[in-house]
Amino acid sequence: MLCFWGSQIREGLGLVKPEQVRHGNSGIQSVCPRLIVQDMSAGRSFAGFIRDGKVSVLRLRSEDRNNGKLIQLQLKNDRIRLIVCGGDGAVLLSDLGKVLIMDKSTVCKPLKGLDNRQVIQITCGDHHSMALTKDGQVFVWGENSHGQLGLRKDHPGSPSAQHVQSLSGVPLAQISAGGDHSFVLSLSGVVFGWGKNSAGQLGLGDTTDRHIPTILNSLNGKKTVSISCGGEHTAALSKGGTVFTFGSGGSGQLGHNSFRDEHHPRVVAELWGSEVSQVTCGRHYTLVSITSKLIYSFGCGLQGQLGNGEMIAQSVPFPVDLPTECNREYTIEKIIAGENHSFALFFKELESKGKSNPSRGVLTLNDRMIDRWLSGTDPWATIKQEINAVFSSPASLNGSFLKMNRDDQYPRSEEHCGLDFDLVKTSFAKLSENKSLMSEVMKVVEQMLRSLNPKPVGEESLRVYLLLPELIRRLKKQQRTELTEALASKILQLDPDAHKVLEKYWSKIPDDWLKGLVRLFRRASAELIGQISSGKMGYDLTRRLKRFLKILQMIYQVHCNANRDIPKRDFLIHEICDLLDTLQATFKDLLMQLFLLLQSAMTDDCEDMLKLKDYYFGTIEILVKFPFVADTVCKRRMFHYLQWQLFKPRASANVLHINRESVWLDTLMYLRQKKHTYRNPLQVTFIGENGVDMRGLSAEFFSLLSQSLLKWEKKVLEVHESSLVWFNPDGMQANRDFYYLGVICGMALYNRHYINIEFPLALFKKLLQQSPTLNDLEELSPVEARSLKSLLEEDEEEVVxxxxLDFTVKGKKLIPNGDQIEVTKVNRQKYVDLYVNFVFNKSVKKQFKHFSRGFYKGCPLDAWSMFHPEELQQLFQGSPKYEWKELQLCASYEKCSASDELIKNFWTVFYELSEENKRKFLIFLYGTDRVPVGGFSKRSLKILLLDCADADDRLPEAQTCFGRLIIPKYSDINTLRNKLIHAISFCEVFGRG
Known part of the structure; x- marks a missing residue:
C-alpha cells in the first residue's frame, strides 16, 4: 500500500483509477496498485515509481506540461531497482549496478565516468548527484557552486562522474545529498559533510561552505545509523533511535519548538525515548517513522505535506493521521519527503513478494567468503574477480571484520578501531593454507598499497594498516619482505594526524597482535642487516633498513608510552652482533692490507675493504639512531667503533704529565692550554715514574681525579645522606668549574674509563633530556622522598x-608568593612535582648547563645518547654488581694452573678479604675498582707464577695495562696473605705499568 498527502496531485497518482483511491483524514490518500510499488522517490519536479523493474514518473509541478500524467520510461532491457528524484530530474540504478540519468524531458542516458563500476547507492540534490560503488568509492557529478561535489574549491563541476579521492579508504554505509550540500556515513557511524553551509546545515558550528569532506566531530560516538539531507537542513538517526537535526529552522523543520537555525546537531527532544526507525528530510520539513508503525512530521505544512490536517508550519513533531489499517495490518517500509508532497510505502508484515529492494552494502571480506573460496565450488575466474574487488579496495578492507553485533562497531573514540581481531586471525590463517589464493591476494594487495592515500580522511581509513601486517607475516620470506617494505613506506608517508591515530590504534590492539607487528618489522630489519653483514653493499639496502627501523621506533614509543606488556628484548635485532663481528674482521684484514701497502702500491682488494669499512660504519651510524634494537653490549661496541672513525692519526699525542699530589690542578692547567685533541685517546704519564700508559695509567688517573674532585676545596659537589653526589646549589663556584667537571666526565666516557663518583641516575636522565622523578629523589635523598611520599599517601585532610607546609624548599619559593600558599590535599601533587623539579632542575640550572656543555666537549661523539640512563650510568661508573666468583671463573694462568697449591691458596686468601680490600685489589690490578659493564668476564685477568729464590721477600706485582697479576712462589699461605694485603694497601705505583 502507498499513502500520500500534500499539494494537490493527480487522483490515484496514475497508478490506479480515481475510484480506487481511499480517502482518509487530513487529506491522506492511499492506493493499492495491482503491480506492487517496489521503490519510489519524490523530488521537486517528479515522483518516480518502480514496479516489476520498470520505472514510471509523474510530474509534480503545476506549471509543467503534462502535469499529472504517469509516464513510463523507455529503458530497453535495464531492470531498475532504485530511483532518486532531485531538483529537475532523477537518477536510476539498475540491478546490474548501472546508473542512468533522467533529465526534465524524461529522457534517460547512461552516466559517463562509471565504466566497469558496480554502483550500489545513488542520491540526488538540487543540482548535483552522488553514487557509491561496490568497492566503496564515492562519485559525484553536477554543479559545484558551493563545493557540494567535495572535489576542490576551484572545480567547475562536471556532467560526468568524478571520483572523490579524499574519501578513498573510508568504508561507507550511506550517502545523502541535499539542496546544495552532501553527507556520507561510514560503517562505524562517522559522518562527513561538505557543500553549502549558509544555515549551518553541515553541523560544524559555523556558516562557512566546505569544499572537501569534513568530519562532523560532534556526532562522533553517537552511533549514527542514517543521515538525511533536506533543502538547507540535515537530520541524523542514532542506533538507539535518537534524532539529531541542524541547519535551517525557519519553517520549524528541526523540531526544536523554535524557528531558529542550529549550527550544531541538536536532539529533537519531543522524540526522546521513541523508537525512531527512519528519518527523512523534505525541502522544508521532516518525517520520522516510529516502530515502523507511526509517522511524525514537523516543519512547513502550508501545502498539507505534514499530514495532520493543519496548513501551518509546526516546530514540534505531530503524528501523521494515517489510515487505521496502516497500524493494524501494515509495516512502514519507506517514508519519502519531497518539496510539497509526502509518501509512505507500506507492506503487510508477512508479505515478502514485491518488497522494496534495500540498498546493498559495500563489498567486504568475511569468513564466509573465504570458506567459499576454499571450498572450490565457484569457478576460479569468479574467485579471482572477488579477490580483486575486495583486496584492491582499501574501503572494502577497512569495512571488513567489524564487530557488527556489538557497540564496538561504533568506536567511542579514535583509540578503538572496532575490528574483531580473533576473526581476522582465524580468517587469514585459513586463507594462507591455500597457496594459490594467497598468491592471487598478494598480487592485488601489492597494487592496492600503491594507491593508499597519505592524507586519509577519518580514522577508519587506517584499519588497513592493522589488517595488512597480519596478512603479510604469513607469506614466504622474499614476498613478505617486499610487501613489508611497501607497507612501511606508506606508513611513513602518512600525515602527522594519521600517524597519531595509527599509534593510538597500536596502543590498544591485543598484545599478541602488537607482538606480531614487532616481529614483522624486526625480522625484515634483521634480514637486511644479515645481507649487509655478508658483504652486500648499496644505498638501497640502508635506505630500506631505515624504513623498517623507523616503523619499529614508532611501535617502540607506543609500547613505552602505553606501558604495554611486551619485553623490550622483543625489539632486539641479534644480527647486529654479526655485523659488528664482520666489521671487526674487516678491520683486521684492512690492517694487514695497509701493512702490505707499505711495501707495494695499494691493491684493489684494499680499496674494496676501505669502501666496505666505510659502508659498515655508515650502517652503524644508522643503528645508533635506533638504540632500542641493540643490547647494551652491542651499543658499547658501536660506540667504540665510531670512536675509531673520529681519531685523527696525524694529530699530536694527548699526553698528560701530572703529579699524584696535584692531579686536579695539573689537569686544569693542561686543559686550559687548549691543546688537547678530544677526538684522540688520552695518555697519562705520572711525573717521576717509569710507566707506559696502555690504559692502566689513565684508568688510575681518572680514579685519583675522582677522589680529588670530591675533596676539592671549592665544593663543586656535595655528598648526600645516600652517599650519592650532586651539584652544590649554594656554592659560589665559577661557571668554568662546572664546565671542567663536565669535560673530565665526558673524557672519561670517551676514553672508556670510569669516574669513581657516585652520581644518581637523575644526572644521566638529564643528560639524555629526560625528567627526574620522585623515585630519583628517593635514590639521592631517601628521607626527603619518604616524607613527600607520605604526604601524597595521607588520607586525612586535617593531617596534611x-x-x-607551604610552596617553599629551604627558604626558596617554588612559585611566586609560594611562602604564602599552604600545601593542601588538593594541591599536594603539584607541590611534590615542584619540589622534585627544584632539587634536580631549578636549584642547579646554571651548574648543570655548564656541566653539560663541558660534557659534550669532553665526549665529542654524541652517539652516547643512544644509551638508556641506566646504561649510561654503568658506562660512566661501572657496574654496581661485584660477582667475585665470576672474577675467578674468567681467570687464566701462565706457568701454573688452577689446580696448583699456590693458586688455590691465592683464591682462599682472596675470598677471606673484606669487601673494601677486594675493591682495593681491583685498584691494585686494574687501576680502578669499577666493574665493567657486563661483569668481570669483560675484563682480562691473567695470573703469572714467578719462581725465584727470594720469593718470600717479594710483593705481588700488577701490570695494570694487561690485567696481569704476578705472584711469587710463596712458601705458605700466610706469607701470601700478608704480602697481598700489604701490596693492595700501600703500593701506589702499580708494578710495571
Missing amino acids: DMLF
Whole structure:
C-alpha cells in the first residue's frame, strides 16, 4: 500500500483509477496498485515509481506540461531497482549496478565516468548527484557552486562522474545529498559533510561552505545509523533511535519548538525515548517513522505535506493521521519527503513478494567468503574477480571484520578501531593454507598499497594498516619482505594526524597482535642487516633498513608510552652482533692490507675493504639512531667503533704529565692550554715514574681525579645522606668549574674509563633530556622522598593541613608568593612535582648547563645518547654488581694452573678479604675498582707464577695495562696473605705499568 498527502496531485497518482483511491483524514490518500510499488522517490519536479523493474514518473509541478500524467520510461532491457528524484530530474540504478540519468524531458542516458563500476547507492540534490560503488568509492557529478561535489574549491563541476579521492579508504554505509550540500556515513557511524553551509546545515558550528569532506566531530560516538539531507537542513538517526537535526529552522523543520537555525546537531527532544526507525528530510520539513508503525512530521505544512490536517508550519513533531489499517495490518517500509508532497510505502508484515529492494552494502571480506573460496565450488575466474574487488579496495578492507553485533562497531573514540581481531586471525590463517589464493591476494594487495592515500580522511581509513601486517607475516620470506617494505613506506608517508591515530590504534590492539607487528618489522630489519653483514653493499639496502627501523621506533614509543606488556628484548635485532663481528674482521684484514701497502702500491682488494669499512660504519651510524634494537653490549661496541672513525692519526699525542699530589690542578692547567685533541685517546704519564700508559695509567688517573674532585676545596659537589653526589646549589663556584667537571666526565666516557663518583641516575636522565622523578629523589635523598611520599599517601585532610607546609624548599619559593600558599590535599601533587623539579632542575640550572656543555666537549661523539640512563650510568661508573666468583671463573694462568697449591691458596686468601680490600685489589690490578659493564668476564685477568729464590721477600706485582697479576712462589699461605694485603694497601705505583 502507498499513502500520500500534500499539494494537490493527480487522483490515484496514475497508478490506479480515481475510484480506487481511499480517502482518509487530513487529506491522506492511499492506493493499492495491482503491480506492487517496489521503490519510489519524490523530488521537486517528479515522483518516480518502480514496479516489476520498470520505472514510471509523474510530474509534480503545476506549471509543467503534462502535469499529472504517469509516464513510463523507455529503458530497453535495464531492470531498475532504485530511483532518486532531485531538483529537475532523477537518477536510476539498475540491478546490474548501472546508473542512468533522467533529465526534465524524461529522457534517460547512461552516466559517463562509471565504466566497469558496480554502483550500489545513488542520491540526488538540487543540482548535483552522488553514487557509491561496490568497492566503496564515492562519485559525484553536477554543479559545484558551493563545493557540494567535495572535489576542490576551484572545480567547475562536471556532467560526468568524478571520483572523490579524499574519501578513498573510508568504508561507507550511506550517502545523502541535499539542496546544495552532501553527507556520507561510514560503517562505524562517522559522518562527513561538505557543500553549502549558509544555515549551518553541515553541523560544524559555523556558516562557512566546505569544499572537501569534513568530519562532523560532534556526532562522533553517537552511533549514527542514517543521515538525511533536506533543502538547507540535515537530520541524523542514532542506533538507539535518537534524532539529531541542524541547519535551517525557519519553517520549524528541526523540531526544536523554535524557528531558529542550529549550527550544531541538536536532539529533537519531543522524540526522546521513541523508537525512531527512519528519518527523512523534505525541502522544508521532516518525517520520522516510529516502530515502523507511526509517522511524525514537523516543519512547513502550508501545502498539507505534514499530514495532520493543519496548513501551518509546526516546530514540534505531530503524528501523521494515517489510515487505521496502516497500524493494524501494515509495516512502514519507506517514508519519502519531497518539496510539497509526502509518501509512505507500506507492506503487510508477512508479505515478502514485491518488497522494496534495500540498498546493498559495500563489498567486504568475511569468513564466509573465504570458506567459499576454499571450498572450490565457484569457478576460479569468479574467485579471482572477488579477490580483486575486495583486496584492491582499501574501503572494502577497512569495512571488513567489524564487530557488527556489538557497540564496538561504533568506536567511542579514535583509540578503538572496532575490528574483531580473533576473526581476522582465524580468517587469514585459513586463507594462507591455500597457496594459490594467497598468491592471487598478494598480487592485488601489492597494487592496492600503491594507491593508499597519505592524507586519509577519518580514522577508519587506517584499519588497513592493522589488517595488512597480519596478512603479510604469513607469506614466504622474499614476498613478505617486499610487501613489508611497501607497507612501511606508506606508513611513513602518512600525515602527522594519521600517524597519531595509527599509534593510538597500536596502543590498544591485543598484545599478541602488537607482538606480531614487532616481529614483522624486526625480522625484515634483521634480514637486511644479515645481507649487509655478508658483504652486500648499496644505498638501497640502508635506505630500506631505515624504513623498517623507523616503523619499529614508532611501535617502540607506543609500547613505552602505553606501558604495554611486551619485553623490550622483543625489539632486539641479534644480527647486529654479526655485523659488528664482520666489521671487526674487516678491520683486521684492512690492517694487514695497509701493512702490505707499505711495501707495494695499494691493491684493489684494499680499496674494496676501505669502501666496505666505510659502508659498515655508515650502517652503524644508522643503528645508533635506533638504540632500542641493540643490547647494551652491542651499543658499547658501536660506540667504540665510531670512536675509531673520529681519531685523527696525524694529530699530536694527548699526553698528560701530572703529579699524584696535584692531579686536579695539573689537569686544569693542561686543559686550559687548549691543546688537547678530544677526538684522540688520552695518555697519562705520572711525573717521576717509569710507566707506559696502555690504559692502566689513565684508568688510575681518572680514579685519583675522582677522589680529588670530591675533596676539592671549592665544593663543586656535595655528598648526600645516600652517599650519592650532586651539584652544590649554594656554592659560589665559577661557571668554568662546572664546565671542567663536565669535560673530565665526558673524557672519561670517551676514553672508556670510569669516574669513581657516585652520581644518581637523575644526572644521566638529564643528560639524555629526560625528567627526574620522585623515585630519583628517593635514590639521592631517601628521607626527603619518604616524607613527600607520605604526604601524597595521607588520607586525612586535617593531617596534611597540620604539617604547615607551604610552596617553599629551604627558604626558596617554588612559585611566586609560594611562602604564602599552604600545601593542601588538593594541591599536594603539584607541590611534590615542584619540589622534585627544584632539587634536580631549578636549584642547579646554571651548574648543570655548564656541566653539560663541558660534557659534550669532553665526549665529542654524541652517539652516547643512544644509551638508556641506566646504561649510561654503568658506562660512566661501572657496574654496581661485584660477582667475585665470576672474577675467578674468567681467570687464566701462565706457568701454573688452577689446580696448583699456590693458586688455590691465592683464591682462599682472596675470598677471606673484606669487601673494601677486594675493591682495593681491583685498584691494585686494574687501576680502578669499577666493574665493567657486563661483569668481570669483560675484563682480562691473567695470573703469572714467578719462581725465584727470594720469593718470600717479594710483593705481588700488577701490570695494570694487561690485567696481569704476578705472584711469587710463596712458601705458605700466610706469607701470601700478608704480602697481598700489604701490596693492595700501600703500593701506589702499580708494578710495571
